Amino acid sequence: MSAVVKPCLDIRSLSAVLPNGQRVLRSVSLSVQPGEVRALVGESGAGKTMIGKAVLGVLPTSVRIVEGDMLLEGEDLGRLQPKARRTLIGARTALIPQDPLTALNPSRRIGPQMTDRLVRILGWSGQRAETRIRQLLDEVQIRDPDRVTKSYPHELSGGMRQRVLIAAAFAAEPRLIVADEPTTALDVTVQKQILRLIAQLQREHGTAILFVTHDLGVVAKISQKVSVLYAGKVVEEAETADLFAAPQHPYTRALMAATPRYTDPFASLKPVDEAVLAGLAAEIAAADQAWRRPHG
Amino acid sequence: MDEARISRHGSGARLWLAGGWLLLALLAAIFAPLVAPQDPLAQDLMFERLPPFWMSGSEPGFWLGTDSLGRDLLSRLVFGARIAFIVAFAAALAACLVGSTLGLIAGYFGGWADRIISRIVDVWMAFPPVLFAILLVAVLGTGLSSVIIAIAVIDWTRFCRVIRAETMGQARMDYVENARIAGYGRIGIMLREVLPNVVPSIVALLSLEMGIAVIVEAILSFVNLSISTDDPTWGGIIAEGRLSIHQAWWVLVFPLVTLILTVLSFSQFGEALKARFDPVLR
Numbered sequence: 001m002s003a004v005v006k007p008c009l010d011i012r013s014l015s016a017v018l019p020n021g022q023r024v025l026r027s028v029s030l031s032v033q034p035g036e037v038r039a040l041v042g043e044s045g046a047g048k049t050m051i052g053k054a055v056l057g058v059l060p061t062s063v064r065i066v067e068g069d070m071l072l073e074g075e076d077l078g079r080l081q082p083k084a085r086r087t088l089i090g091a092r093t094a095l096i097p098q099d100p101l102t103a104l105n106p107s108r109r110i111g112p113q114m115t116d117r118l119v120r121i122l123g124w125s126g127q128r129a130e131t132r133i134r135q136l137l138d139e140v141q142i143r144d145p146d147r148v149t150k151s152y153p154h155e156l157s158g159g160m161r162q163r164v165l166i167a168a169a170f171a172a173e174p175r176l177i178v179a180d181e182p183t184t185a186l187d188v189t190v191q192k193q194i195l196r197l198i199a200q201l202q203r204e205h206g207t208a209i210l211f212v213t214h215d216l217g218v219v220a221k222i223s224q225k226v227s228v229l230y231a232g233k234v235v236e237e238a239e240t241a242d243l244f245a246a247p248q249h250p251y252t253r254a255l256m257a258a259t260p261r262y263t264d265p266f267a268s269l270k271p272v273d274e275a276v277l278a279g280l281a282a283e284i285a286a287a288d289q290a291w292r293r294p295h296g
Numbered sequence: 297m298d299e300a301r302i303s304r305h306g307s308g309a310r311l312w313l314a315g316g317w318l319l320l321a322l323l324a325a326i327f328a329p330l331v332a333p334q335d336p337l338a339q340d341l342m343f344e345r346l347p348p349f350w351m352s353g354s355e356p357g358f359w360l361g362t363d364s365l366g367r368d369l370l371s372r373l374v375f376g377a378r379i380a381f382i383v384a385f386a387a388a389l390a391a392c393l394v395g396s397t398l399g400l401i402a403g404y405f406g407g408w409a410d411r412i413i414s415r416i417v418d419v420w421m422a423f424p425p426v427l428f429a430i431l432l433v434a435v436l437g438t439g440l441s442s443v444i445i446a447i448a449v450i451d452w453t454r455f456c457r458v459i460r461a462e463t464m465g466q467a468r469m470d471y472v473e474n475a476r477i478a479g480y481g482r483i484g485i486m487l488r489e490v491l492p493n494v495v496p497s498i499v500a501l502l503s504l505e506m507g508i509a510v511i512v513e514a515i516l517s518f519v520n521l522s523i524s525t526d527d528p529t530w531g532g533i534i535a536e537g538r539l540s541i542h543q544a545w546w547v548l549v550f551p552l553v554t555l556i557l558t559v560l561s562f563s564q565f566g567e568a569l570k571a572r573f574d575p576v577l578r
Contacts, residue, residue, distance in 0.1 A: 053473075056473075056477050057476070057477070058473045058476050058477060061406070061407065086476075086479050087479060089477060089479075090477060090478055090479035093477065094477070095473070095474060095477055097470045097473075097474065098470070099470060102469040102470045102471060103469075103470035103471050103474055104471055105469075105471040105475075105489055105492075105493070106493060107492040107493045107495075108489075108492065113471075116478060117478035117479070120478065120479055120480075121478060121479045
């Protein structure tokens, strides 16, 4: 990969605060190259999902971005008018959500929900959008597309719904997909299939993915690069293979030590080492103080 | 799938019983001049306080007996249904329109819109409803439109509260976020994505509200603050029946039973409709 390739997503020292002034993202920088899978790993509350939402422009209204830039294929999202930004995000990105139960509108049939966006954002004809959706449903191994597109969401199983959402995400050929813990809400057996499916479609379509997860096992399977997040701060980033071979940051090491192992199913679950967390907390407090001085 | 079937059948009997009574009452109201056996206003002192048809001393043609002025009770009930239904539909629709719109806005946009609307609702609900209605009618003057306006003005808060809560629940769902990513505007999402999901609740409430409107109209008639003309109303008949309860119990009991059946049917009909048409419950 040459260095001149424009990154698909480039986040530069992004900080966001809550109304009470607490920082939820602390100068986050990360980039995703075209066609690359970048895992974003951390505990719950670490700000993984927040980064995904920031990229897609759907942060909760209470969270305010106070500094930093986000570039989507070289275009600075912060400089665009809201409408142009929506259109750009709608055309070039997609979301594979965490919970397939709530990600589909319960009162609308699957088919129109899937074609909606192709027609609206890309301006396709209904016919063309429908053909495209068929093709994608086939790719996610749904055998009876007729029944599925005519169904309401509650008539499909969780795994089926997640397949539908994956198909919908890839349908518009986005350059970047944010996958927000796409397997967390599913059965363990279904998780594996869905993960394999995402990996396969990612390879075939060459889509870059920002893969949000708390599962290091998933990270190892699917990603090329990893950013480890703690309290809204990137504590380590590395090639996936390197990270697992030689984690540099004490927090990364502690996180790996806390991962349950299948080789010893009877070992009790270990929390992340407290000494490490105390060190991190001090580090973050110091950084916040330094950050506040120029920012008032 | 089986469970869904059972719940559908469970709502079936309710739906048909309640709907049947409402349809019967509605048809009677619409075709009152054809259905009523007598003129509801015709007084006949020869026939005062006739008992209903199965008791001795009853007269053919006066099925439910007569009141103390000799007016036919059944005919008065049938004509009273006209007022009851006009008030039920008009007042409930007006309350629904105002309340649901404000509830949708408060629930979906949150923030200041929600704070302002919710405070208004809180203040509104602190007023005792019946006294509020009497006060309003006193200010607006008696008459059909005053009664309708009074009920709508009092009861929009019911819609506002429920629809606000429902909308908030829906607005948190990921499909709303998905629609935003797909480029829909806020108002577009509110109307296209959220509104269809709260419609079942709106329908159920609307039906419930119709029943409540019937009761409030009856209360206003009972205290003689409803319509000022001689047209019979259920509340008015009950008020008259109260005076002659010892001589002619039927003048009180039949309108009460009619009122109760109608109000009960409205609430049950709404619930059954919701159960049938809500895709998630279905």
